[in-house]
Amino acid sequence: MAVNFPSIDPASLHPVPGVTLGWAEANLRKPNRKDVLVIAVDDGATVSGVFTTNRFCAAPVTVCREHLALARGGAAPIRALLVNTGNANAGTGEPGLAHARDSCAELARLLRIDAQQVLPFSTGVILEPLPIERLKAGLPQAVAQLAPAHWYEAAQAIMTTDTLPKVASRQLDIDGHTVTLTGISKGAGMIKPDMATMLGFVATDAAITQPVLDTLVKDVADQSFNCITVDGDTSTNDSFIVVASARSTLPVITSTQSAAYRALRDALTQLAQTLAQLIVRDGEGATKFMTVRVEAGRSVDECRQVAYAIGHSPLVKTAFYACDPNLGRLLAAIGYAGIADLDVSRIELYLDDVLVAKAGGRHPDYREEDGQRVMKQSEITIRVCLARGDAQATLWTCDLSHDYVSINADYRS
Amino acid sequence: MAVNFPSIDPASLHPVPGVTLGWAEANLRKPNRKDVLVIAVDDGATVSGVFTTNRFCAAPVTVCREHLALARGGAAPIRALLVNTGNANAGTGEPGLAHARDSCAELARLLRIDAQQVLPFSTGVILEPLPIERLKAGLPQAVAQLAPAHWYEAAQAIMTTDTLPKVASRQLDIDGHTVTLTGISKGAGMIKPDMATMLGFVATDAAITQPVLDTLVKDVADQSFNCITVDGDTSTNDSFIVVASARSTLPVITSTQSAAYRALRDALTQLAQTLAQLIVRDGEGATKFMTVRVEAGRSVDECRQVAYAIGHSPLVKTAFYACDPNLGRLLAAIGYAGIADLDVSRIELYLDDVLVAKAGGRHPDYREEDGQRVMKQSEITIRVCLARGDAQATLWTCDLSHDYVSINADYRS
Numbered sequence: 029m030a031v032n033f034p035s036i037d038p039a040s041l042h043p044v045p046g047v048t049l050g051w052a053e054a055n056l057r058k059p060n061r062k063d064v065l066v067i068a069v070d071d072g073a074t075v076s077g078v079f080t081t082n083r084f085c086a087a088p089v090t091v092c093r094e095h096l097a098l099a100r101g102g103a104a105p106i107r108a109l110l111v112n113t114g115n116a117n118a119g120t121g122e123p124g125l126a127h128a129r130d131s132c133a134e135l136a137r138l139l140r141i142d143a144q145q146v147l148p149f150s151t152g153v154i155l156e157p158l159p160i161e162r163l164k165a166g167l168p169q170a171v172a173q174l175a176p177a178h179w180y181e182a183a184q185a186i187m188t189t190d191t192l193p194k195v196a197s198r199q200l201d202i203d204g205h206t207v208t209l210t211g212i213s214k215g216a217g218m219i220k221p222d223m224a225t226m227l228g229f230v231a232t233d234a235a236i237t238q239p240v241l242d243t244l245v246k247d248v249a250d251q252s253f254n255c256i257t258v259d260g261d262t263s264t265n266d267s268f269i270v271v272a273s274a275r276s277t278l279p280v281i282t283s284t285q286s287a288a289y290r291a292l293r294d295a296l297t298q299l300a301q302t303l304a305q306l307i308v309r310d311g312e313g314a315t316k317f318m319t320v321r322v323e324a325g326r327s328v329d330e331c332r333q334v335a336y337a338i339g340h341s342p343l344v345k346t347a348f349y350a351c352d353p354n355l356g357r358l359l360a361a362i363g364y365a366g367i368a369d370l371d372v373s374r375i376e377l378y379l380d381d382v383l384v385a386k387a388g389g390r391h392p393d394y395r396e397e398d399g400q401r402v403m404k405q406s407e408i409t410i411r412v413c414l415a416r417g418d419a420q421a422t423l424w425t426c427d428l429s430h431d432y433v434s435i436n437a438d439y440r441s
Numbered sequence: 442m443a444v445n446f447p448s449i450d451p452a453s454l455h456p457v458p459g460v461t462l463g464w465a466e467a468n469l470r471k472p473n474r475k476d477v478l479v480i481a482v483d484d485g486a487t488v489s490g491v492f493t494t495n496r497f498c499a500a501p502v503t504v505c506r507e508h509l510a511l512a513r514g515g516a517a518p519i520r521a522l523l524v525n526t527g528n529a530n531a532g533t534g535e536p537g538l539a540h541a542r543d544s545c546a547e548l549a550r551l552l553r554i555d556a557q558q559v560l561p562f563s564t565g566v567i568l569e570p571l572p573i574e575r576l577k578a579g580l581p582q583a584v585a586q587l588a589p590a591h592w593y594e595a596a597q598a599i600m601t602t603d604t605l606p607k608v609a610s611r612q613l614d615i616d617g618h619t620v621t622l623t624g625i626s627k628g629a630g631m632i633k634p635d636m637a638t639m640l641g642f643v644a645t646d647a648a649i650t651q652p653v654l655d656t657l658v659k660d661v662a663d664q665s666f667n668c669i670t671v672d673g674d675t676s677t678n679d680s681f682i683v684v685a686s687a688r689s690t691l692p693v694i695t696s697t698q699s700a701a702y703r704a705l706r707d708a709l710t711q712l713a714q715t716l717a718q719l720i721v722r723d724g725e726g727a728t729k730f731m732t733v734r735v736e737a738g739r740s741v742d743e744c745r746q747v748a749y750a751i752g753h754s755p756l757v758k759t760a761f762y763a764c765d766p767n768l769g770r771l772l773a774a775i776g777y778a779g780i781a782d783l784d785v786s787r788i789e790l791y792l793d794d795v796l797v798a799k800a801g802g803r804h805p806d807y808r809e810e811d812g813q814r815v816m817k818q819s820e821i822t823i824r825v826c827l828a829r830g831d832a833q834a835t836l837w838t839c840d841l842s843h844d845y846v847s848i849n850a851d852y853r854s
Binding site: 081082083084085116118119120121122123124153154155156157259261263264340341342343346347349350352354355356357359360361362363364365367368370372373384385387388389390428429430432433434436437438 | 495496498529531533534535537566568569672676753755756759772774775776777778780781783800841842843850851
C-alpha cells in the first residue's frame with residue numbers, strides 16, 4: 029500500500045505539443061496488461077538522458093547511449109522512445125544487444141524513421157532473454173494508439189511491481205510564454221538510482237539546445253532521482269530522459285546562464301522530485317515515507333554518505349516500520365557511514381522537531397513519548413546536523429516491512 | 442532457527458589454564474537471564490584486541506582502548522574482562538564513559554587489582570543509560586562463580602538476540618607442546634564487523650609477547666570476524682579479544698616469523714572462523730548460510746567490495762530466502778559494486794558447481810532446474826570470477842527473511 033500517494037486525475041495532465049504516446053498489450057510476461065509503450069516525438073525536438081552507473085548495464089542502456097551520441101554528433105535526431113516491461117534485457121550478452129537493436133529497427137520501420145532515431149528501454153527480470161518476437165508483434169498496436177493525451181495510460185504501461193501509475197504535470201509562465209512539463213516514472217524495488225529499475229520520462233514543449241539540455245538533465249537528476257533509495261540496489265536499467273519538443277512560443281534556450289533556463293530548471297526539478305518521491309511512496313512494502321536531511325557537512329558527498337547509511341540500514345528501516353523509536357540505530361548508522369574524522373560529540377539528531385541526541389548521547393530533554401509520537405506518523409523527517417561545514421543533502425526513502433520480503437521472495441513466481 | 446548450527450557438548454570444551462569465568466543474573470533488561478560475564482586472567486598473560494571502526498563507538502570501547510594502551514605502555518597488565526548484555530552503553534556521551542569506568546573500578550575492587558586492568562564490554566540497546574547500579578550489584582555473584590570450566594555458561598551469558606550459545610575449542614600440538622584454544626562469540630544482528638554487535642573472546646595458554654599478539658589479533662580478525670555480514674550494519678560495540686595466558690609449556694612466541702607463530706595463527710584463524718560463522722548461522726531470521734567467494738580480482742579490496750555488494754543486497758538475500766534462482770540480481774549487485782572499469786563480459790558466476798553466467802549473460806548450458814536445485818540447499822557457495830587478477834576474498838552471510846523483519850521490528854518491546 030503506497031504512502032500518501034496523491035490521487036491523480038488523468039484529465040488534469042497537460043499534453044505536451046509535439047509528443048504522442050501509445051501502448052500495447054504484448055503478453056511479454058503476463059497476459060492482459062499494458063507492457064509496451066511508444067513515445068513519439070515530432071521533428072525539431074532535442075532529447076537527452078542519464079543512465080545507470082551499474083557495470084552490468086542492460087543492453088537497451090548501451091543502445092541508448094550509442095543513439096544519443098549519434099544524435100549529439102549531428103546525425104538524425106531522436107524521434108521515438110520504446111519501453112517494455114516484464115524483461116530487463118540485462119545480463120543477456122550479445123544476443124540481448126541484438127534484440128535491443130532489432131526492436132529499434134522494427135519501430136523505425138513502422139514510423140518511417142531510422143533505427144538510430146529510437147531509444148530503447150526495458151525493465152523486469154534480469155538474465156532472461158527478451159521475448160523479441162512478441163515485443164515486435166505488439167508494436168503496430170502501440171503505434172496505432174499514438175495520441176497526445178495518453179500520459180496516464182503511458183504511466184500504467186511501464187509499471188512492474190509498482191502498485192500505482194506515477195505521473196506529474198504542470199504548466200508555468202516564463203517571460204509571458206506558457207511552457208508545459210509532463211512526465212512519468214516507474215520503480216518500486218531495486219531502487220537506488222545512481223543515475224534504480226527506475227525509469228523517468230519527462231517532456232516539455234520548450235526549445236532547448238542539445239548542450240544546454242544535457243546539462244539540464246544531469247542537474248535535475250542529481251536533485252531528484254539520484255536522491256531516492258528503497259533498497260540500495262542500483263538497477264541495471266535506470267534511465268531518465270527529457271524530451272524538449274520545441275513547440276512552445278518561448279524562444280529557444282541556448283544558455284544555462286539565462287533566466288529562462290533557471291525558471292525551467294527549477295520547474296523541471298520540482299516535477300522530477302515529485303516523480304522520484306512517487307517511486308518511494310510506492311516503494312515495495314513501504315508503510316512510511318522518510319526524508320533524511322543531513323546538514324552542516326563539509327561536502328555534499330559526505331552528507332550523502334551519511335544519508336545513504338541511514339537510508340540503507342535494515343535496522344533503521346525495520347525500526348521505522350515498527351514505529352519503534354529505537355533511535356540508537358540511527359546513531360550507529362551515522363557512525364559507520366565512513367567519515368573517519370567525524371566528531372560525534374558535535375552531532376545533533378532530530379526526528380521532525382524533536383531533538384533526540386546531542387553531545388554524543390541522548391538529549392536530557394528527550395522523552396520516549398515524543399519520539400513515539402513522531403514514529404507513528406506516515407511521513408517523518410530525520411535531520412542530522414554534522415556541525416562541520418555548510419554542505420547539505422536530502423534523501424527520500426521508505427521503511428523495510430514484511431511485505432518487502434514477500435514481494436521480493438515471490439517476484440518471479 | 443539457526444542454519445546447520447553444530448550441537449555443542451559443554452564437556453568437550455577445553456579449559457584454558459590461567460583463565461576463569463563467572464556470570465551473574467543482574468536483571469539489566471530482563472529478569473532470570475545471565476547478563477553479566479567476568480573473565481579473569483592470571484598474572485603473566487598478554488591481551489590484545491581489535492574494535493569497531495564505528496565513529497559512534499560505545500563508551501566501553503573507548504575505555505578498552507585506553508586500558509590496552511596503558512598495558513602496552515608497560516603499566517599494569519590486563520587481568521579481567523567485564524561483559525554485560527541488555528544495554529550497549531553507546532550513544533550515552535560523558536555519563537556513559539563514567540559508567541564504564543565505574544564498572545571497571547568496582548570489579549577491580551572485588552578482584553584486588555587496578556581499574557585500568559579491566560576491559561569493559563557492553564551489548565544491547567543503544568542510546569539508553571547503562572543501569573550501572575544493577576550491574577555493580579551483580580558483580581559479587583559473577584566473581585564468586587569464577588572457574589575454568591565455565592566456557593559454555595560464559596557463551597550463554599553474552600547472548601542477546603542470539604538463539605544459541607557460540608563456543609569453540611581445540612587443542613593442538615606445536616613442537617611437542619600441547620596448546621589450548623577456547624573462545625566464545627555473540628551476535629546475530631547489526632552484523633558487519635569492521636573491526637557488528639559482535640563480541641568474540643578467545644583465550645589460549647600459549648605465551649605470546651605483546652607486539653606479536655597485536656599482529657596476531659589483527660591477522661586473525663581480518664580472516665574471520667571481518668569476513669561476515671548479516672545486515673551490513675556495523676555495530677558501535679564490536680570487539681574481538683585474544684588472551685594469551687602463558688601457561689602452556691610452549692616457549693614464548695616472540696616473532697611473527699616463527700613456525701610456532703604460524704601454527705598458532707592458523708589454528709586461531711580456524712577457531713575464529715568457526716566462531717564468526719556461528720554468528721552467521723544464527724543470523725537474525727537466517728534460513729541459509731551463504732559463502733560468497735570472489736576470485737581473480739586485482740586486489741583483495743575490490744574482491745571484498747563485490748562480495749559485500751552481493752552480501753548486502755536485499756534483493757539477493759530475499760531471492761535466496763525464497764529459493765528462487767532469480768540470479769540476475771547477483772549480476773546487478775556485481776555491476777554496482779563500484780569497480781569503475783569492470784569488464785562484465787569476462788565475468789563468470791557460479792552457484793556451487795553450476796555455471797550460471799558468462800560472457801555478459803546467461804550461460805547457454807545453464808538450466809533453471811540446476812539453479813533451483815542449488816537454491817534449495819541450506820548451504821550455498823556463490824562464486825564470482827572477475828578474471829582480472831590474482832586476488833581473492835571470502836564473505837560468509839545469510840538470507841533476508843520475514844523473521845529478520847519481525848525480530849528487528851519487535852526487538853525492544
